[in-house]
Amino acid sequence: MEKAGFTLFLAMTLCLATLANSVSRKSTNREAPEDEDDFDRRLRLLNKPAVKSIQSADGDIIDxxxxxxxxxxxxxxxxxxxxxxKPSIELPSETRATENKYSKPAISQTWQKSGSCPEGTIPIRRIRQQDLLRASSPKQFGMYPPCSQDHVANSTLHEIGRNVAINGTNVSLPYQNDRSQAILLTAGYHYIGASGDINVWNPRVDLPDDFTSAQIWLLAGPGDKYESVEAGWMVNPKLYGDKQTRLFTHWTVDGSISTGCFDLTCSGFVQTNPEVALGSAVGPISSxxxxxxxxxxxxxxxEKTSNWWLRLTNDLxxxxxxxxxxxxxxxxxxKSPHTRTAMGSGEYPEALHGHASYIKQVRIKDYSLSLNTLNYNDEVYCYNGNNHRDGYIAEPVFYFGGPGQNNFCP
Structure with missing residues (x-):
């Protein structure tokens, strides 16, 4: 996005603990069968009265x-x-070092070509009844699909999937049986920021419930009931109704067991910027x-307020x-047969620039100012990730991706 300073205020410390308690209490009650009234109530809750509505060329309506x-x-x-x-601190600004003839910033969202929101408002992608119908229930809309629990019975696989060592220190990754990752990982104490330039692609999505993303993810324990915020781009037909590459955010305080959601589909994020709509398509796409x-x-x-801020192009x-x-x-x-949903560009990291998806300018903000990283891949023959350096002086670039099912990933 061309304009610097798109900022979302994430009201994490103000309301997530309360949200966790209220959702947990509700989840213990058996829900009544849902009917048309449930859909109508959910739509009214999600779609607030609009000061102005914008019809996007890609079919979205932005309120x-x-x-x-x-x-x-x-x-x-x-x-x-x-x-x-605005923050009470000066946020680190995005680097312009990688903006050359080989790497250009994604300059817009599709809806922005059709209008803009007036001062004092924020753009929100309208949710329609067909969106709710794709979810398992209206109340499940916008949440991660329920995590399959078959890994719990397999304690050996559960432990293998979680324990990795980085610079001699053991760290515990959440094991998720229905998610495959190719990531660059750093672990320590008191990280208070992270950033990176994420290459934008439009990977293939195979099965109706599949989705694929490229993102930055900040986590705090314990274990599988982690707290986290994540942001980047995603292709998610079940959530968004198409296979466009879209900007997304997500939060949870219990590993997405009963809390959290994507974008603004529940209480959690407070948006302040009037120019960017979460969940809307982003482009152009790399080729x-x-x-x-x-x-x-x-x-x-x-640090002065304990609030988290999300910058896109310029109790946790x-x-x-x-x-x-x-x-x-x-x-x-x-599993076999493996999904053919691709990650990144669909190419393995060895294809490098112009072919494989990358994240450049990897940065953290913490109290030690150290960055020790480890490549971690759940399924190396399906998806993979690797740090690559062009010579001794150049900064490493993390390339990642893969096609999913292939001869080596049946």
Whole structure:
């Protein structure tokens, strides 16, 4: 996105603990069968009254909603909340070093070509009934699919999937039976920010419930019930209704067991920027052997307020783990026949620039100012990731991706 300073205020410390408690209480009750009234109520909750609506060329409708009436304020924890419009600290600005004839920033979202939102409003992608119908239930819309539990019975696989060593220190990754990752990982204490330039592609998605993403992910323990915020781009037909590459965010405080959601589909994020709509398509898209485009993503904690800020192109406290890379969700990962959903560009990292997807300018912000990383891959023959350096002086670039099912990944 061409304009610098797109910033979303993530109201993590203000309301996520309360959200976790309220959702947990509700999840213990048996829900009544859902009917048309449930769909109507959910749509009214998701779609706030618009000051202005914009019809995007790609079929989306963007509603310009009063900033004080966005979904975050439906939660009691944010009643009478005063919006912090900008950080009390200066956020690290995105680098321009990689903007050359080989790498260009992704310059826009499709809807922006059809209009803009007035001052005092934020753009929110309208949710329609067909969107809810693709979810397992209206209340499940916008959440991660329920994590399959067959790995719990297989304790050996569970432990192998979680324990890795980085510079002699053992760290525990959440094991997720239905997700496959190719990531660059750093683990330590008190990370208060991370950023990177993420190459933009449009990978193939195979099965109806599959999705694929390229992202930055900040996590804090314990174990599988981690707290996290993540952001980047995603292709997710079940959530968005098409196979476009879209900007996304996600949060959870319990490993997505009962809390969290994508974008603004539940209380959790407070958006302040009027120019970017979460969940909307981003472009242009990189082409094999041709122009390469990227978005600069950064997440940073305001130490004075403990609020987290998301920068795109210009009770969670600090994170203990940061990952950069790709993720594929499918019930057919780590199984045979494997899904053919691709990660990144669909090419393995060995294809390098112009062919494989990358993340450049990997950065963290913490109290030690150290960055020790490890490549971690769930299924090396399906998807893979590797740091590559052109010579001794050049900064490493993390390449990642893969086609999914192939001769070596049956």
């Amino acid at each position: 310009c909603v009063d900033i004080h009436k966005q979904p975050a304020f439906d939660h009691p924890a944010l009643k009478n909340h005063e919006i912090q419009m 094999d052997g041709g122009e390469q485009y990227q978005i600069s993503v950064g997440m940073f904690m305001d 406290t600090s994170a203990i783990m940061v990952t950069w890379g790709g993720q594929v969700y499918s019930t057919m990962v780590k």
